[in-house]
Amino acid sequence: MTPPFNPFRIDWNDCTFSQWDALLARCKRPTLLQSWQYGLALAKTEGWKADFGIIRFENKPVGLVQVQTRRWLPFLTTCRIYRGPLWIYDEIPGEMLKLVLRMIRDRYHLLRGRPLVFHPEMIDGEAARKRLAETGFHRREEGYESVWLDLAPEPDALRAGLDRKWRNKLHQAERNGLTVEVDTAAVHFDWLMELYLQDKMARNYRGPSPAFLRVLHNLSAESTPPVLLRAVHQGRPVAGVLLVRHGAAATYQVGWNGEEGRGLRAHHLLLWQSALWLKARGHTGFDLGGINETTPGIARFKIGMGGQPFRLVGGYV
Structure with missing residues (x-):
């Protein structure tokens, strides 16, 4: 069966620090844990490697997501996302957001040897929980408060x-x-x-x-x-x-x-x-x-x- 059309794509590890930093500066609510420097600091002190993904809509950058990874076995890499993805615009419509969430779910999954711990930068509420559930995610912890x-x-x-x-x-x-x-x-x-x-x-x-x-x-x-x-x-x-x-x-x-x-x-x-x-x-x-x-x-x-x-x-x- 032909998969549904998805105007989004995520380009992985195809950017420089200056490009990432410029996009982060355009995000409405940038978070420290999605910054380039934070990812490199974790790599140097704790051994986590950062994957940097630029989210594009019809070739136009609209957001970014950083994933921390650590390989434990040849066939098992633990992955985590904290306080991402981030968006350049105020809000991504719910059904469009689900397309991006599904792309993340498909890339980072236990069956692919890349189980993911995901703490998305999404305000808590029934709609947010529903979108995550509908894209294959299962809630395990309460959310960060600040x-x-x-x-x-x-x-x-x-x-x-x-x-x-x-x-x-x-x-x-x-x-x-x-x-x-x-x-x-x-x-x-x-x-x-x-x-x-x-x-x-x-x-x-x-x-x-x-x-x-x-x-x-x-x-x-x-x-x-x-x-x-x-x-x-x-x-x-x-x-x-x-x-x-x-x-x-x-x-x-x-x-x-x-x-x-x-x-x-x-x-x-x-x-x-x-x-x-x-x-x-x-x-x-x-x-x-x-x-x-x-x-x-x-x-x-x-x-x-x-x-x-x-x-x-x-x-x-």
């Missing part, structure tokens, strides 16, 4: 969008004599990584390793290096954050806040100054990092910046 801050409004409007309590704490921070240092050359990278690792071990939470973040920083240094902002009080650093940039957006990757910094509301000042710094350099979106029900205080803090909470559709096989 907060997206739109940086398009002017600074006064962004400030007006802050939660009242959040804005009051920002006022306190601005009166507390804090200085914010901005570092894109990794001058204070080791300082933050040491404190981040201590905090990570003490509170037993998951997060990227300092080694991975160092490689990611080095790979991004010539294009859009990560930026570290540090709050200093009376000559002493009291808090810090690391932001990783990708396309027109950035992700809040690492944060540390000491006891003195918490008392001075340093993290409120750092996140606010981060948003202003990103906006001034043309970034239009700020992913404030994951939230979940086990850390409600962190979720309230991030939502208080005036961003939009979102939940993705989940993990599929």
